[in-house]
Amino acid sequence: MSGTAFGAPPEPGGRLVRLAETGRQPVRFLLDGAERMALTGDTVLTAILTNAPALRQAEFGPEQRAGFCLMGACQDCWIWQEQGPRIRACSTPVAEGMRLLTRTRRDWP
Amino acid sequence: MTEPQVVIVGAGPAGIRAAQTLAAAGLCPTVIDEGARAGGQIYRRPPDGFIRPPGTLYGSQAGKAVALHTAFDGLVAAGRIVHLPRRSVVALADGTLHTVGESGSRRIGYDRLILATGATDRLAPLPGWQAPGVYSLGAMQIALKAQGVAMGRRIVLAGSGPLLTLLATQLLKAGAEVAAVLDTAGMRAQIAAFRDLAVRPSFALQGLAMRARLGRHYHAGVVLEGIEASDTGVTAIRWTDAGEQARRTACDAVGLGWHLKAETQLADLAGCRFAYDATWSQWLPCTDRMGRAGDGVYLAGDGLRLLGADGAEVAGRLAAAACLSDLGLPAPDTAADLKRLDRLERFARGIARAFPWPTDQVRALPDDAVLCRCEGITAGAVRETAAYGGAEANRVKSLGRAGMGRCQGRYCQLAAADLIAVTGGLAHAGEVGRLRAQAPVRPALVSALLEEE
């Protein structure tokens, strides 16, 4: 286990703890407009949850959601981008410059 | 005569062995899979650029994992099979699969279809399980294997089945903090099943050794009471130990799972017959021993019978052999594999009895507990709907929406069936009827389906 900027311990607000594979190239992305770091090969879910406690607000309850199955079966992890289509966070690789949202896009009713 | 088009859905152990068997007979099957690289869930490979060796990723099963990966990659490289990765089959009708991938949607026709769709975690609801930080056990294992991450700083694993103790061992080894491993199966059920488990002594002993190594972390025969959470997620799990002491374990992540649930949506759309299996406590498709479902459709792996990875390899070979002989082509001898299948099934049924579905926990769900995580439908709402609408799963779904959410009932269906059975005074969940699958079995953008050529 290494103590690099991206190794354990996690970012203060993050949920996930990196235990291995911390030597990969950093990737920059925007989360709700703020610049964040992930590693090449991270899924969008890993990228967000190493920086934040949840992915989105639940539509049918008061709680937030942070994914559940990680295998594309539960559909709990769909999130918005600033532009373009919604994405399934557990099965989409993060890419440099992605602009991800944990809230619904403003132009969406 | 043009070569018959055989399509395999799923590139786990069953799909890989099926493809290999067909390729060896001179066919060139198409393999459609949601993963980026072949291997399935259990032998899932991390993305490029990850460096942990197979021994670290797959432990004692590393040899099998590497053999499967190598066999598949070799066949793809030699042009003997066509691999369509990162592509989902969302619907199926009249010999055509409707698939969606990054490059858009595509229709793929077939003469014969082998479904090797695997399984998902079998989940039972627990009050509070909608909180962020609650994951399936399978999710936690994928996170560790394919991303090198733990889903929390202090993790509790709860449920039952082989994955519970395996994952705990793997997480501890990787340096995660596991606060407790809570098994709802009592020691008595585990010991009672030992006679069947002994047909695979090395596996049975490995399981026992794992429990022993977990030591004070491992608790058998617990009753799970509920998950506590704050705005940002899980803070604790409440449970009652085998000595009936109320306990509370602080944690920021909970992994839940009760063994596996066959992924059967496509088999359903393909018109397969189903029967309720009391040992596995779920509806499973009906085939002959080889995996023939009729109508040119074959099933193999955990999507048919929950035999695990070794059983899936055997079933993949058998389904392909059945397909070949039905096409009038020379097929490999299957006597040895059929024998293996019997032994593996006996073991798997022993596992299912040792680590049963937690019927009591489900029946005791308070009315305000969320049953459907997708739409926040409560246990009370399902009971009410069943009471006035009738004790039939599809009626409760259409009247009360349980099973209609975005996971299509994958994670609430079995618990809902239990509640409906109790409300209707039926003996068991099998009597409430099976929830029928509906296309698309994965959410697909309507635009993608319309674009189809």
Ligand code: FES
């Ligand atoms: S977490 Fe279940 S589909 Fe992404």
